[in-house]
Amino acid sequence: MLIDGVAVIDGVPRVLVTADYPYYRDDPAVWGDRLRAVRDELGIEVITCYLPWRHHQPEAGTAPDFTGLTHPARNVTGFLALCHELGLRVIAKPGPFIHAEVTYGGLPDWVCPDADPAFEPLLDASGTPARWADAAAPQGRPLPAPLAPAFLARATEWLSAVGKEVLDGAEAVIALQIANEGVYTSGALPLTAYDYSPSGLAFHRDRLRAWYGTPQAYNAVHGTSYGDWADAEPPDATSGPLAQADWGRCHAEYLAEVYRVWAQAVGSGLPVLVNLNPPTVPALDDWLARVRPELWGGISYGFTNWMGVVSADRDAHARYVIAAKRAPGPNLEENWGFSELYDPAYIDAATSFHQSLLALAAGATGFNVYTGVATSGWGPELDAVPGPYPDCPPIDAGGSATVKAPVVRALAGFFAVHGAEFLECEPVRRDAFGLYLPYAGIAALSGEPDGPGCGRALRAFHERMRARGLDYALVELESVTAAELAAYRSVTVPGGPFMHRRVQELLAAYARAGGRVLVDGPLPALDEHLSPCALITPSAPLAEVAEGLVVHGEADAFLRSHPDRDVHYLVVLVQSGNEGPIVLRTPYGIVEVVAAQGGGAVLRLADGQVDDLVIRGLNAYLGCAVEAGVRLDGVRTGASGPGDLARINGRLV
Known part of the structure; x- marks a missing residue:
């Protein structure tokens, strides 16, 4: 099960360490060997795998094949049984859209609107169909609108078949991931990218009806003159700010609705996760407006990577941290x-090691090795590009462990031993940024650089906090409670012309109780109905004092401390240009960490000493090789030569 984004397996909360194995890309004869390699060479006990719809049901007039009747590689029920036999758990990912470098994102050709006009295409604001390009269709093929009746019916049939014929009775499966990176790897796209299809606009009008009741009530707030909901058009850059905020809110509810109907179609009763792609820099407000896990009910948040090398790219670092902090949940790719x-x-494990640790330090509850195994046995209908896929994973296409395997095994082993305690420890962070998401919708559509927005203020806050070496929290102002807000000494909020009265009251009460409210922009003078409301009095800026963990060196550092015991976890993430050791303040005094450029370390500190640890000392891509080590009070624990250092359960491994 999943509780507040944390996996609970056999009754124990765990840092969810998983590895992806795309069985459909491999010869079934080697499935067992590759699964054993993941278990034995990587120390990973949970497998993730997509179930490509086009693989299991290539023809519209036939039932899906899950047993290998038409092709051995379609025997996913046998694959799951093999996982159970080997003591492995599985998170199944049936899409219906999966990306995974599979042709048409894993959708069968017969749901393409070009192949069958009954399938309504997904449209952008200009009325142009959204297209999916791959090696089989370099110019792209139109994608079906997710909520249009014809596609929704067939997608529901597919997901229901997976639930009944694959997941029911599959003892290995512990959770379900629905969709991929939004709907069609589209979670980070601009709000103008979709959904302007007839079904999408019908959803928008239905939401307006639910929010306002009558067109007359809507007109009174927006200054419009609609006589019927059918007259309501989607807003654009010239619309009023409330209409633009509504479009952002509609996107959030649209994504929630797609997740809900697809998860409900599976009908398995398994915990359900999603994996959002991190925001882009230009469309940060679009992502913030759309991604509202508070609306998803029992569906848990998760996210992916795929946006750059965070140890060398400030934009990638900011995007990655924001994705990890948005809500508790695992990094699923x-x-x-x-x-x-x-x-x-990525040819060297240091890059992935750094990013996996950064995700956990920033707030994630697990990480995924994508993919754990190289594969080489798929047909052209799945992917027209020859293998292996991928080129440099921990287990190669022959089933042998590569130089990355010991790094994965050390991380997996560390969190297998200490994961529950790591999650019990609380991040040391004293400041928060308050997301006021109506501003995100406004900024996403208006394009005004100086108008209301959320992303600009958040990015500036992130950079200030990183420069000071401080961790921070993200809170969503329309759902956060007074008790949750009270945990922070300050909350920075974006400024603008209006703000919900309840939010203003919450912030005013927080300030009266001693909290500091910092406003980036003009003070709101109106409530959500544009009635006078000016309840916020901003605090003076925080003094710029040395509070960060890093004393010397180019690195980011994060500390977690146990609420009841003298136990702490220190994560040190070395930037690509660093030279020399990283010197840090800790609860036990100054600690010195030596790690590779672009690498990092995770240390357990307990009872005044450095306990277990994993440090990456090599980065062949950057030509860096150091004797990984740590020094506290003159006592050094280190590698005997250039290389990594791992100590688990008190033993060097």
Whole structure:
């Protein structure tokens, strides 16, 4: 089960460490060998795997094949039984859209609007169909509108078949991931990218009806003259700010609705997760407006990577941290295997090690090795690009462990031993940023650089906090409670012309209780109905004092402390340009960490000493090799030569 984004397996909360194995890309004869390699060489006990719809049901007039009747690689029920036999758990990911470099994102060709006009295409604001390009269709094929009746019926049939024929009775499966990175890897796209199809606009009008009741009530707030909801048009850059905020809110409820109907179609009773792609820099407000886990009910948040090398790219770092902080949940795809397809820095494990630890330090509850195994046995209907897939994972296409395997095994082993305690420890962070998401919708549509927005203020706050070496929290102002807000000494909020009365009252009460409210922009003078309301009195800025953990060196550092015991976890993430050791303040005094450029370390500190740890000392991509080590009170624990250092349960491994 999942509780507040944390996986609970056999009754124990765990840092969810998983590895992806795309069974459909491999010869079934090697499934067992590859699964054993993940278990034995990587120390990972939970497998993730997509179930490509186009693989299991290539023809519209036939039932899905889950037993290998039409092709051995379709025997996913056998694959799951093999996982159970080997003591492995599984998170199943049936889409219906999966990306995963599979042709048409895993959708069968027969749901394409070009193949069958009964399938309504997904449209952008200009009326142009959204297209999916791949090696089989370089110019792209139109994607079906998710909520249109024809596609929704067939997608529901597919997901229901997966639930009944694959997941029911599959003892290995512990959770379900629905969709991929939004709907069609589209979670980070601008709000103008979708959904302007007839079904999408019908959803928008239905939401307006639910929020306002009558067109007359809507007109009274927006200054419009609609006589019927059918007359309501989607807002654009020239619309009023409340209409723009409504479009952002509609996007959030649209995503929630797609998740709800797809998860409900599976009908398995398993915990359900999603994996959002991090925001882009230009469309940060669009992402913030759309991604509202508070609306998802029992569906848990998760996210992916795929946006750059965070140890060397400030934009990538900010996007990654914001995604990890948005809500508790695991990183469900961390790049451990693709250098040729994405960035040559991933040829070395230091890059993925750094990012996996950053996700956990920033707030994630687990990480995924994507993919754990290289595969090489798929047909052209799945992917027209020859293998192996991927090019540099921990287990190669022959089933042998690569130089990345010991790094994964050390991290997996550390969190297998200490994961529950790590999650019990509380991040040391004293300041928060308050997300006021109506401003995100306004900024996403208006395009005004100086108008109301959320992303600009958040990015500036992130950079200030990083420069000071301080961790921070993200809180969503329309749902956060007074008790939750009271945990922070300050909350920074974006400024603008209006703000919900309840939010203003919450912030005013927080300030009266001693909290500091910092406003980035003009003070709100109106409530959500544009009635006079000016309840916020801003506090003076916080003094710029040395509070961060890093005393010397180019690195980010995060500390978690146990509420009841003298136990702390220190994560040190070395930037690519660093030279020399990282010197840090800790509860036990000054600690010195030596790690590779672009690498990092995780240390357990207990009872005044450095306990277990994992430190990456090598980064072949950057030509860096150091004797990984840590020094406290003159006592050094380190590698005997250039290389990594791992100590688990008090033993060097």
